[in-house]
Amino acid sequence: MKRNFINQSELSNKFWNIEYEGKIQKITFGKTGTKGRETIKEFETSKKCSEESEKLIKQKIGKGYFELNETDEIPDKIELSQEEKSEIYFWDAIEKSNKKKNAKWNEYDVDEHLENLTNYLSKFGKERLILFEKTLQEKLSQLYTAEIAELSIILECDFKKENEIYIFDDYLSDDGFIYFRCWLILKGKDFFSEISKDIQAFVNGKYSFNIGDTWAEGLLYVADEAYSENHENEDESEIRDAVFKTNPEINYDSLERTMNREIYSGEKLHSKYKKLVEEICELKSK
Template sequence: MKRKFIHQKGLSNKFWDIDYSGTTQKVVYGKIGAKGRETVKEFSNEVECIKSSESLIVQKTKKGYTEIKEGAKIPEKKELSENEKSEIHFWNAIEKSNKHKHTHWNEYDLEEHIESLTEHLSKWGKERLVSFEKIFQEKLVKLYTAEIAELYIILNNEFEFKDGVYTLDSYLSVDGFLYFRCWILLKGKTFFEDITKDINEFISGKYSFDIADCWAEELMYVSDEAYSENHENKDESEIRDAVSELFPKLNYDNGEFSLNREPKSGKELFDQYPELVKSMCELREQ
C-alpha cells in the first residue's frame, strides 16, 4: 500500500511517503522538490509490517502531516513574509525552551524557562535577535487591553468577599501589568491566542498555572542577555536599542497606545466574570 503525506505548516515544506507490502516497509522523506532520503525495513511477518506502518502514519498525522491522493499534485506552499517567519521563530523559541510544558504546573520553573530560552537564543545572530525582540514587543502591545488588565486584577489584587459577592481592588500597577503580560507570552502561542479572545479561557480546563507566580520581568531582557553570551554588549541593551531605532513608534508600555476602554473594577468584575473571579479568588484563599 502506498500513501503520501505532506507538511506545509509554518516554516515546514516536507513530504513523507510510505509504501508497505508483505513484509517490506519503504519510507521516503525530505523537503518537497528534493529527492529525499529512503529507508527500507524488513519484518518477520506481514502483520507486524502493517502494524508498524499504521503506527508511523498516526505519528505523522499527529505532527500535522496531511495525506494527499496518489497522483495528486502537491500544492505550492505560500511564501511567508519576513514578519510571519519571525513570529514563527518567536513562538518556537518560547515553546521549545519550556521543558515542562506538558507536565503539571508545579513542575514549571520560570527561571529555568528563561535560562533555557536565553541559551536557545544565544545561538542566533543579531538580526534574528532583533526580529525576536520586535515580535516580543508587538505581542506586549497586543496584550495591552482592558480585558487583560482585568485578568491581572483578578489574579493579583486584594479582594473582599461579602454577601456572596467578590469585590476587587481596582489598582493597576504599570510595572506589574507589564511583567504579567510577559508571563502570558511565556505560556506559548495557543494560550496567548485563547486568552486574547476571551480571558475566561483561563478556567477552561485546558491550562494549569501557578497563579502565585505570574510575573516574568526577566523576559524583557532575554534578547540582550542572549546576545551578551557571545558578544560584548557594552550598554546591555543593544538589541532593544536597535528595535527602538528601527521601529520608533513601537512602544510596548503606553506611549503611543491606550487601553481600548477603562478596566472594570470592584464588584463590576464579579458581575462581568462571575465564574472566573469566584474560582480564582477561592484558589487564592487556599
C-alpha cells in the first residue's frame, strides 16, 4: 500500500509518502519540489508493519498533513503575507521557549521562560527580531482594553466582601498594566485569543496559572537582549528604536490613549464577571 501526504499549513510546504508491503516500510519525506530523503524499515511481522504504518499516518494527519490521490497534482502553496508570517514567527517563539507549557502552575517560572525566549531569538538576525518586537507591541496594544484592565484589577487588587458581594479597589498603575499584559502574552496564542474575546476564559478550566505573580516586564526587552548576544551594540534599545522609527503609530502605553469604554471597579466587577470574580477571590482568600 502506498499513500501520499502534503502539509501546506502556515509556513510549511512539505511532503510525506509512505509505502508498506509485507514486513517492509518505506517512507519518503522532505520539502515539496525536492527529491527528499528516504528511510526503509523492516518489522518482525507484516501485521506489526501495517499497524505501525497506520499509526504514523494518523500522527501526520493530526499534524496538518492531508492526503493526495495518486493522480492529484501538488497544489501551489499560497504565499503568506508579511503580517501573517510575523504572527506565526511571534507565537512560535513564545510557545517553543515555554518548556513548562503543560506543567502545573507552580512549576512555571516567568524568568525561566524569558531566558529561554531570549536564547531562542538570539539565533535570528536583526530583521526577524524587529518583526518580533513589532508584533509584540501590536499585541500589547490589542490588550489595551477596559476588559483586560478589569481582569488586572480582579487578579491584582485588594478587595473586601460585604453581603456576599466582592468589592474591589480600583488602582491600576500605567507601568503595572503593561507588565500584566506582557504576562498574558507569555501564556500563548490560544489563551491570548480566548482572553481577548472574554476575560472569563481565565477560569474556563483549560488554563492553570500562578495568580500571585502576574507581571512579566522582561518581555519588553527580550528582542534587544537577544540582539545583544551576538552584537556589541552600544544602544540597548536598538530593536525597539527601529520599530518606533518605522511604526510610530503603535502605542501600547496608556499615555495619550483612551480605552474602548470606562473601566468598572468596586462591586460592578462582581455583577459583570460573577464566575471569574468568585473563583479568583476564593483562591486569593486562602
